[in-house]
Amino acid sequence: MNNFIACIPAIRPPFLILAPICVLLGQSMALYYQFEFQLVSFILTMIGAIFSAIAVNCLNEFQDFHSGLDLITTPTPFSGGSGLLKDQPHLANNVLKIAILSASIVLFIGSYFSIKIGFKVIPLGLLG
Numbered sequence: 001m002n003n004f005i006a007c008i009p010a011i012r013p014p015f016l017i018l019a020p021i022c023v024l025l026g027q028s029m030a031l032y033y034q035f036e037f038q039l040v041s042f043i044l045t046m047i048g049a050i051f052s053a054i055a056v057n058c059l060n061e062f063q064d065f066h067s068g069l070d071l072i073t074t075p076t077p078f079s080g081g082s083g084l085l086k087d088q089p090h091l092a093n094n095v096l097k098i099a100i101l102s103a104s105i106v107l108f109i110g111s112y113f114s115i116k117i118g119f120k121v122i123p124l125g126l127l128g
Helices: 002-006 018-032 039-067 089-117 119-127
Strands: none
Touching: 002 089, 018 039, 039 089, 089 119
């Protein structure tokens, strides 16, 4: 468990705020156009958005470390990853596990919406 807690920087918590903001914007537009508010869909969308950001951040961290890109990149606040795997390479498999688990959650939520809304939503999900 401590190794997973040590992986929190790979999740890039300061950047996770963008996902809920996007969901709230979409929900605001839906309410403006007088679509019915559906609490379960809203919560699942919020969870899916956050976990998709976590999956992307961790997978990017893992791939940049294994490709060697982290070793040649001068980090900035917006590029170069968290530096976690450069400093603690033994955490690489845990970062990958977090990415896979997060992507699995997103896939599960996407499957739920595909069944609820219809399979026409799948191309939109794949683009996302």
